[in-house]
Ligand SMILES: [Zn+2]
């Protein structure tokens with residue numbers, strides 16, 4: 713599989729896919745939505761839904777190459793993690809092989825950004841070596857927001873499910889963690905923006921270079937159908953009303969700025985533009 717790559721000014725963004733799943737009943741993610749309600753939005757077919765209204769979802773990381781830096785955003789589910797969700801439990805994905813095929817050895821990653829600390833955004837930070845969870849990206853600073861870290865420390869929070877113990881604590885113990893503000897300027901055109909609601913300390917990442925701009929969503933938006941239905945809550949949204957307000961605010965900003973929008977869980981063609989349509993939006997993927 714040739715990795716998908718996009719240019720933003722002088723920077724390059726690469727998608728490294730862990731897994732894409734198609735034909736998912738939408739109620740699994742969006743309890744308030746039926747397949748027939750999704751099927752009305754025929755612009756989603758075939759990249760993001762099938763004609764019956766079943767949806768596609770990806771788990772992927774983005775790698776940003778910025779002036780010699782290599783920044784990995786949201787390192788997916790990982791291998792061998794014990795999770796309650798059957799499709800995330802004790803998996804054996806060829807993710808590091810795909811990362812290497814895309815040109816990135818783990819030791820070459822210098823920064824890991826986490827939009828939030830759900831199990832599907834932090835897994836590859838550690839690998840099981842001799843019965844011990846050890847850092848994968850040994851030369852990287854791993855960035856966390858204080859609120860998200862506090863949320864993740866409570867292992868009983870939904871979507872956390874052992875993540876702190878096997879994927880975060882080993883990074884803290886190794887001295888590879890930095891706590892950063894939710895609006896941190898990361899340099900080289902990279903800037904965090906608070907996008908709370910899905911989780912308390914959720915952030916998204918703006919990327920700017922040579923007059924061009926891109927936005928990596930994280931989970932403030934899970935699927936392009938939420939451009940048309942921004943009130944549609946995802947099952948994991950911690951504060952659904954706050955998540956709705958965040959979706960509207962950032963979709964409006966993405967449309968106003970003409971940003972290249974990279975949907976963290978968008979399948980097949982995850983990069984495109986958000987365009988205004990009535991009092992909501994539509995996602996137009998790049999060809
Ligand atoms: Zn999430």
Ligand SMILES: [Zn+2]
Nearest residue numbers: 830832833931
């Ligand atoms: Zn997610």
